[in-house]
């Protein structure tokens with residue numbers, strides 16, 4: 001819980017992942033033989049095979065991709081009153097952005113308040129109340145004179161939503177569990193497997209996934225793994241107002257084994273292998289078909305000459321809001337299944 005809390009509360013917009021990268025590096029460093037940061041900002045950690053593969057088998061290279069960036073903003077302009085206009089980096093539903101606290105990484109860290117332009121409910125017209133503002137209508141108020149704001153903040157500074165991680169019921173709820181839960185799963189897998197894996201493992205905390213799976217493509221090209229596994233969140237639409245057939249996954253019913261989304265179709269062989277392992281080890285799982293959305297698997301599958309890929313998905317409710325929620329049992333199932341796969 002303590003590690004997940006730190007992962008969730010540390011900022012890292014696409015392209016400015018340095019703080020969360022440092023945190024992941026400090027956790028993963030002692031578990032691997034080598035670490036490096038590449039040109040786009042991916043953190044690559046190498047853990048060599050700890051035991052010989054079965055006779056007649058070559059040592060396979062397995063890449064684990066966990067994107068470390070989160071949806072956020074960059075300062076786009078500072079107006080004469082010292083209010084910040086922002087550009088989103090990643091897909092927000094603007095209905096979830098009213099009345100939020102944000103962190104502005106200026107010359108020093110500043111807390112601001114995010115709201116759309118316009119009048120408060122008391123004096124808004126019926127028309128105004130119905131309107132859904134566009135991203136461009138939002139601004140950040142730092143409650144400082146313009147002169148002071150301009151000393152502390154520049155165009156291009158990162159802005160992220162503020163939210164603490166809390167345990168609620170059997171779940172963890174907070175911001176950017178998409179995709180900090182993946183780093184949490186992978187770190188726990190590396191701890192658990194010790195020297196028991198017959199494959200060379202490349203753990204990659206990828207950069208810039210939320211703006212088009214950019215870091216995963218370059219790192220897969222560089223590493224050229226035989227097998228690439230993305231760990232990411234997926235929709236758990238098991239909530240009121242959504243047909244059961246559209247749930248995609250259900251919270252607490254096991255780790256998602258992705259069959260397809262709109263970015264990649266998983267290698268059938270890998271899907272079958274994961275299902276067989278989950279069945280024999282009695283690890284709860286659910287098969288996932290996501291009509292729209294993609295993970296790092298999409299670019300790992302296609303970079304260079306391509307490779308077998310799959311995504312393991314952590315079911316997540318209220319995705320891309322600051323109330324993203326994952327179930328403890330699904331996180332445990334994810335660690336168990338990936339550990340079993342990497343040690344078999």
Ligand SMILES: [Zn+2]
Nearest residue numbers: 178179232233
């Ligand atoms: Zn994600």
